[in-house]
Amino acid sequence: MPMMTADQYEASLRRMKFKVYLQGELVANPVDHPIIRPSMNSVKATYALAQDPQHEDLMTATSHLTGKKINRFCHIHQSVEDLVKKVKMQRLMGRTTASCFQRCVGLDAINALDSTTFEMDAALGSKYRERFLKFLLAAQEGDWTIDGAMTDVKGDRGLAPSKQADPDMFLRVVERRDDGIVVRGAKAHQTGCINSHWIVVMPTQAMGPEDADYAVCFATPADAEGVFYIYGRQSCDTRKLEGGDIDVGNKRFGGHEALMVFDNVFVPWDNVFMCGEHQFAGMLVERFAGYHRQSYGGCKVGVGDVLIGAAALAADYNGAAKASHVKDKLIEMTHLNETLYACGISCSCEGRKTASGGYLIDLLLANVCKQNVTRMPYEIARLAEDIAGGLMVTMPSEKDLRNPEVGKVVDKYLRGVASVPTEHRMRVMRLIENITLGTAAVGYRTESMHGAGSPQAQRIMIARQGNLAEKKELAKAIAGIPAAEKLAAGAKETARAK
């Protein structure tokens, strides 16, 4: 059965030779580094839950290539039901880890590639699909975690890739050889890259003919020669170095991003899925972005579930649970959270079959989903902070609680409801802090804003797909205004009569 256990996944990462810089130093062992480890645990949970009968229906799927049971994170969606289950799986993982569990980027990349390579080959006579399917088969058989790398560092946002002062501001092909290509550049904000087996690199935007060298898509092992990582700082990250488990808020799980540098990396042709076919860069970007915007209607909802629970617990521990305004705030948090879920489900239910046989979400609704995700987690977080109170950001540390001299003082004065241990109150406060301001706020807030494309990117897609012209005709019909065609025909008749 091609499904790794959680321990097998961890062991597979230990065999890899990542080159990672963190706070200026080369990390000898990323798997056990205290700052990196929680993010590995989150990805590990995607393997663990797939082995659990209670979650098998969401976490696994039947491969359309082999008929075998595979982890859903390696699956090409074959139905609307698959699209819906993906969102539900994301919610489950968000609830389980209260963090960004990272593996969905690769899932969204392979789904976008599946249909794009099919249509590209049909239009251009290329042979990318065959290569992609070989890669996909290997990914399913190996139960790989794949990172989808899209976002270039971009340099001067006002200039096209080929017009940049430094041509490496967008990743590009620098050499074409008989056996493959050599690429150079960097991809920013790479979620989960150091917990991945392979990287699928994609162009970051639609490209014109002058930018053909930047219209490149390929797969490479995450520890390939020439690939290295510079780990991203997160708010409160060094709390993980302090020992203890209260002040980090969420000891077990977390996420990570890194700057991924490609320093003249060789990629054999077998692993190249686009090279210069600029006409299809936009399709790949649009579809990857669509799937990834759908994802947020699941993952952030799951984290929202935990945050709502933490806020409700804080209200209980504070003795404020009966206050009507507290109840109403929890209702509002739930309303906002389920609105995001409704968006994720709706873009899935309205999905369609593509020419390749894989299913694509409704792109307008997926962009609406993500547009809402850029706003609602901020309000949910604000309400959680409102309910928790200021103590969340002013209270003493765990070391103070454990101190033989002042621990009793902390325990006495930070007690809320008498029956609830002070430590429990501190723990829930720190969890809320973690999600709203700490390391998990990277995933819950700023990633909600910018992940899968910044807010303006969704507004552009909504404008493109909003079908304003048709809506104008609807309004004209109701208001009794002649339709455009009738107006034009009427004008011609008037002109003839004259």
Added chain:
Amino acid sequence: MTNPASARSDRSVAINFCGGCNPAIDRKALARAIESELAARGFAVTYNRWNVPFAVLLSGCTADCVSRCRPSERADAVIAGKTFGAVSVGESELADLAIDAAVKRFGADLDSVAPTAVNGLEGRRSGG
């Protein structure tokens, strides 16, 4: 002559889970309670299978996702959140309703089968 193995398979019951993305009930506790009682009464209990004469469909909420995977019309017990057979009930009643349904399905003749929990919840998880 009745084959003992096929006699046992005739009294197989599967407990089929939804994925558990947002459950309104404690599916694990419910499954354990149902498995324990049915095994004690001579049923062979397994998980997430359809090639059995009777199944308890255990969806965590009224979306009833397990029913969407049901291969054909069958007389199974359907738990979907706090409903049994689409009727609202208390969570504490669900296990007994499912057990009663299984017992009725197979009738009173449960004398000769040894208690078995095949691929039980804990064993399946540790087996991977």
